[in-house]
Amino acid sequence: MIDTKNWFQLRPMYSYIRKQAENEKFLKYLEIGGTFTLIAIFLFFAIMPTMTTIFSLMGDIKSKEAFIEKVDSKIANVIKAQESYAKVQEKYSLIEDSFPTLGQYYKGTSNLATIFKESSLDINQISLNLDKEENNKNQFYKSYQVNINGEGQYSSVLEMVKKIFNNRRLANTVNIKINQINSDSVNQANSKNIKISLSSDLYFLPNNNEKK
Secondary structure (H helix, E strand, O other): OOOHHHHHHHHHHHHHHHHHHHHHHHHHHHHHHHHHHHHHHHHHHHHHHHHHHHHHHHHHHHHHHEEEHHHHHHHHHHHHHHHHHHHHHHHHHHHHHHOOOOOOOHHHHHHHHHHHHHHHOOEEEEEEEEEHHHHHHOOOEEEEEEEEEHHHHHHHHHHHHHHHHOOOOOOEEEEEEEEEEEEHHHHHHHOOOOEEEEEEEEEEEEOOOOOO
């Protein structure tokens, strides 16, 4: 049989022990909750900036990759353009030599003079007639006249004519006059020498910036 007297005497102690156990249990829960809270705060303030930096770097990497692709595409286009230019450069040079974009008076005159020299003809006089430019002012092209007087052997004249018509420079109205030198004025060994007069119009494209 339970001693009710002792039970009533011990009941306050049991209640106190129970409250202490509950308090201790609450403190443990509070400690665990605080620990998780501190961990969450640590993750937010320490790891979150790092994650933000990582995501930012990943975005920069993707942006740079897209930029590199665009640059590679442009470089490929430049290489193709250079290859295309290399293919037409030789043809362009031929066109420019034939129909230059400027008068190039010295070059045009030197070209005809070189043909004279290569044909073993002596040059006595060279002159330019620029009045042709005024006559062609309403045309998309211009021209000037080169006159060369010289002398030499008849075979040299034939060689010169051949070179003139094979010349790369665009020319028109090529007039050649031949006169034999009087035998009284030269030695017997040079009696076959003849005088030659060459007149040729050389064409070119005018400067687009020229005032009309």
